[in-house]
Amino acid sequence: MTELLIFSFLAGAVLGQRFRVLILLPVTLFLVLTVLPVGLMTSLGFLEGLKAAAFAAIALQAGYLFGSAARFGLAAARTARVFPRPVRTAR
Template structure:
């Protein structure tokens, strides 16, 4: 279950850096499909636990990617000097 959650977190991070929050719905639906396909040998309750852990990790990864994207763009803007309204003498 932990490997599935880690993979979901990393996928969420990548999508958080590139896409808007609308992408979470198709990702969750895709995660449900992957969970059903990969966990056919498990009990339904165990598959549900894996899906829940993966969905939470996916959303946390998306949040982490969005924060990293905002922090990176803010830092790049600061380094380019766009925050200062003072003229360079």
């Protein structure tokens, strides 16, 4: 389950770099629809698979928040470099 959480976090970070927040709805639906059958195939049981899907969805959203914050942080650093502050000189 740890691998699934790490993968969900990294996928969310990539999505946060490139897309708006509405991308989380179809990706989360796809995640749930794939994690539940895989959980049943690996004999986790339905409740364990549901718990894994819920944690993966939370990790996906946390990764999206991290990726979005990184995108805005990089844009702010780039803006400060492009538009330097004027230097006041003593007269």
